[in-house]
Amino acid sequence: MTAASTQPNGSETGPGSGSETSHNPLLKLTHAVKSVSLGRAHASSNGHATAREQLPEGQGRAAQKSAEKRKEKDAIAERIESEKAALEERYAAEDQRAAKEEPAEVRQKYAEGDLHPGEIVELGAVATMMAGQEVTFRARIETQRRVSAGLDFLLFREQVHTIQGVLTQTTPHMVKWVQRRPTESIVEVVGTLQKPKDPIRSASIHHLELAVDSIHLVSPAHDLPWDLYRPPESLRLRTQARILDLRHPSNQAIFRIRAKKVATFRRVLEDRGFLEINTPKFQPAATESGAEVFKVDYFGRTAFLAQSPQLPKQMCISADFGKVYEVSEASVASPQISVMRSRRADLGQVGPVFRAENSNTHRHLAEYTGLDIETVLPGDYHELILLLCEVMKAIFAAVVSMPELQIVRNRFPSDDLKWLEETPVIPFPDGIQMLRDDGRDVEMEVFRLGTRSAWAS
Amino acid sequence: MTAASTQPNGSETGPGSGSETSHNPLLKLTHAVKSVSLGRAHASSNGHATAREQLPEGQGRAAQKSAEKRKEKDAIAERIESEKAALEERYAAEDQRAAKEEPAEVRQKYAEGDLHPGEIVELGAVATMMAGQEVTFRARIETQRRVSAGLDFLLFREQVHTIQGVLTQTTPHMVKWVQRRPTESIVEVVGTLQKPKDPIRSASIHHLELAVDSIHLVSPAHDLPWDLYRPPESLRLRTQARILDLRHPSNQAIFRIRAKKVATFRRVLEDRGFLEINTPKFQPAATESGAEVFKVDYFGRTAFLAQSPQLPKQMCISADFGKVYEVSEASVASPQISVMRSRRADLGQVGPVFRAENSNTHRHLAEYTGLDIETVLPGDYHELILLLCEVMKAIFAAVVSMPELQIVRNRFPSDDLKWLEETPVIPFPDGIQMLRDDGRDVEMEVFRLGTRSAWAS
Numbered sequence: 001m002t003a004a005s006t007q008p009n010g011s012e013t014g015p016g017s018g019s020e021t022s023h024n025p026l027l028k029l030t031h032a033v034k035s036v037s038l039g040r041a042h043a044s045s046n047g048h049a050t051a052r053e054q055l056p057e058g059q060g061r062a063a064q065k066s067a068e069k070r071k072e073k074d075a076i077a078e079r080i081e082s083e084k085a086a087l088e089e090r091y092a093a094e095d096q097r098a099a100k101e102e103p104a105e106v107r108q109k110y111a112e113g114d115l116h117p118g119e120i121v122e123l124g125a126v127a128t129m130m131a132g133q134e135v136t137f138r139a140r141i142e143t144q145r146r147v148s149a150g151l152d153f154l155l156f157r158e159q160v161h162t163i164q165g166v167l168t169q170t171t172p173h174m175v176k177w178v179q180r181r182p183t184e185s186i187v188e189v190v191g192t193l194q195k196p197k198d199p200i201r202s203a204s205i206h207h208l209e210l211a212v213d214s215i216h217l218v219s220p221a222h223d224l225p226w227d228l229y230r231p232p233e234s235l236r237l238r239t240q241a242r243i244l245d246l247r248h249p250s251n252q253a254i255f256r257i258r259a260k261k262v263a264t265f266r267r268v269l270e271d272r273g274f275l276e277i278n279t280p281k282f283q284p285a286a287t288e289s290g291a292e293v294f295k296v297d298y299f300g301r302t303a304f305l306a307q308s309p310q311l312p313k314q315m316c317i318s319a320d321f322g323k324v325y326e327v328s329e330a331s332v333a334s335p336q337i338s339v340m341r342s343r344r345a346d347l348g349q350v351g352p353v354f355r356a357e358n359s360n361t362h363r364h365l366a367e368y369t370g371l372d373i374e375t376v377l378p379g380d381y382h383e384l385i386l387l388l389c390e391v392m393k394a395i396f397a398a399v400v401s402m403p404e405l406q407i408v409r410n411r412f413p414s415d416d417l418k419w420l421e422e423t424p425v426i427p428f429p430d431g432i433q434m435l436r437d438d439g440r441d442v443e444m445e446v447f448r449l450g451t452r453s454a455w456a457s
Numbered sequence: 458m459t460a461a462s463t464q465p466n467g468s469e470t471g472p473g474s475g476s477e478t479s480h481n482p483l484l485k486l487t488h489a490v491k492s493v494s495l496g497r498a499h500a501s502s503n504g505h506a507t508a509r510e511q512l513p514e515g516q517g518r519a520a521q522k523s524a525e526k527r528k529e530k531d532a533i534a535e536r537i538e539s540e541k542a543a544l545e546e547r548y549a550a551e552d553q554r555a556a557k558e559e560p561a562e563v564r565q566k567y568a569e570g571d572l573h574p575g576e577i578v579e580l581g582a583v584a585t586m587m588a589g590q591e592v593t594f595r596a597r598i599e600t601q602r603r604v605s606a607g608l609d610f611l612l613f614r615e616q617v618h619t620i621q622g623v624l625t626q627t628t629p630h631m632v633k634w635v636q637r638r639p640t641e642s643i644v645e646v647v648g649t650l651q652k653p654k655d656p657i658r659s660a661s662i663h664h665l666e667l668a669v670d671s672i673h674l675v676s677p678a679h680d681l682p683w684d685l686y687r688p689p690e691s692l693r694l695r696t697q698a699r700i701l702d703l704r705h706p707s708n709q710a711i712f713r714i715r716a717k718k719v720a721t722f723r724r725v726l727e728d729r730g731f732l733e734i735n736t737p738k739f740q741p742a743a744t745e746s747g748a749e750v751f752k753v754d755y756f757g758r759t760a761f762l763a764q765s766p767q768l769p770k771q772m773c774i775s776a777d778f779g780k781v782y783e784v785s786e787a788s789v790a791s792p793q794i795s796v797m798r799s800r801r802a803d804l805g806q807v808g809p810v811f812r813a814e815n816s817n818t819h820r821h822l823a824e825y826t827g828l829d830i831e832t833v834l835p836g837d838y839h840e841l842i843l844l845l846c847e848v849m850k851a852i853f854a855a856v857v858s859m860p861e862l863q864i865v866r867n868r869f870p871s872d873d874l875k876w877l878e879e880t881p882v883i884p885f886p887d888g889i890q891m892l893r894d895d896g897r898d899v900e901m902e903v904f905r906l907g908t909r910s911a912w913a914s
Binding site (some may be wrong): 113122138139157158242243244245246247251252255256257262263270273275276277278280282285294295296297298304315316318319320321322327366367369378 | 577579595597615616671699700701702703704706712713716719720727730732733734735737738739751752753754755762772774775776777778779784823824828835
């Protein structure tokens, strides 16, 4: 129980140090095979036959190239197989030795499945507990580092929370067995909370660590394309393994912030007597003049996906609803079919809205969730300005107070959002004058403020 | 102020009595013209040329019939025009007389526009006020009945609330002017609350009525296809004037109940640590095997509209979200394109979900809003049963406590929903046995419980 505290904790020797390479000896090889496979798939999707099909005739350079690639791939696959077999043999031998040498009470402390029921707490709740308490939780092994035959550091993760686990005062067999569990595996851990000598910088729970008593495998991970605690920054790789990407605390935090934004939007509006509605997304004609729309085959007729709830919302006002809002689904047709597979939540979008604008960028979405308000204005449009200010400020305040914000910023640094308590409202002519005073070409600015349809004629 | 109380209030002489015919003298004629026009449009959409096109040649029976119909319509239109002109002449004369005879302070009590600013209260708030208080509100004239030259009863409506107004102690000119305002017009009314002799059964506010002091026209209604206080029951007519249909208190109530259901769903789940998500609605392949899906032209490729958030929700679980929910948009392709124009909110749907099932009924929707839950189950599936029971009971309890429920039942009578505090859970084999004991063909029952894909093979 003291081994951990005599070790310098934190980023130097903790499991999250990031200096070690992947502990999975097969990961690199698998990637090599995959990249060869991708190369072949690409070639065949371009209209070339695969090597297997062309070899019998033995014609052309492409066939020769494919054959070489196939040979290369086969060699790698063979190497993987033999390494796998060797590993499995070694592991089996180790397991046998452990079974012979270890007493039964130690053997019960680690196993696949065979869980002992106990009250499972969430890591978020563990953060508020005290040293000395025994806890049981389920978490993923984010990473681990075996320091010696009898000492292993683990980093356990559940959503945005991580805690350092210390495995010591046990047999080398158990340490070895735990070491062999792939990262991202889900384990059920029982242990005692203790105060580390120094705050643990690599975990979100700094002031506590867990002396692991037992660890059981709930669900083993396999086929990881990369180690999660150092996910790739490239969007292409992230979307290729979107599920793993989403596990990252920064993404978990983004989704929580996103939900908070919508909840705050709702709270402010409900307090003011707004009614939540959901409007139809199929429409018999395209609404709004500017944006492109998606066509749907509607039982042999053409329907359109709503690119805004505008018309139904306005209908609601004529129908006496007074004040309505929608967290609305709609669409924007972006040119990248890849966004269909995994929308970029980190753009702060909240759901689908459909808009068929072929603007050829990764950052343009065909589908998002809009936050829509429609209201009668008993007086004049200044009421709307005040309402929007109130909604936006409430959302800003709610997000700023979330601890999740810091988790996002650790990965994606950003400056503080600053806003004035009293929002400045600039009358249009004053705004134009300010632009003129700044030496801008005002006619162009006015043009930019208009919508396409209003100015194109 | 006493005139009203000396009259027997309520359904006998109140404005909502329903025994009178439409006060709009042009409404019936307009409808007659419309039905003739619809007849012609129908004929021409069936491939027949219109009368106008065929008359010069003077051939065939169809042409003769069209000509007759056209003549009929022209005659009606002429009659409408002359009646309109006569009415306008009479109104102008009345206005001139009023301008000559009335003192300025009375003239200021009724006018189009020219509103005097005052704190506008909602009718819902008026319900909690006391007799003797002066109030200003905006509402629609749902109906009115002139009892004598100096006494007019009005029913004012705002969403689910109605209050009886009494116009007396003023000039006959003002009563006449108010009488001429079409029902459904929005007016700003100033008056004093008073206690009626008997509770007013025709208004939602029974215990108070308004002695009208002044009444100003904010927005006049025109082209009403029917009088709202007695809307047609036929779905066809309701959808043809959906905006007017939605103004009915029963529909206002349905939308409020609908919003309450969703809010309760959210509240129960958020209390249990669920995270709200919104999943993509465009999908590169059809999900779930049973249901038909809508195809979308996605920049030259084919995409599908999600008929359920199933896969993205499951991805969230693998991505460690733990507990998620969605008020999800999706689609169901019903064969009636008419539902696109106006979804039947009174079916209790909450928004779009897309499902292309061509089942040829008005009651089957191509688009609805689903309430979706996905959660990890630390123990077993009984946890899910308990969760669903909790969610459903919370929704039942919330809806039952709403006064809006009675408003819906006044129009669409229904029995009380009864549920047990402890939901009976019947194990599957017991359920099968109960069916057998009941003399049912159990093999068929089992078949019906399965999904198409699971049992079709």
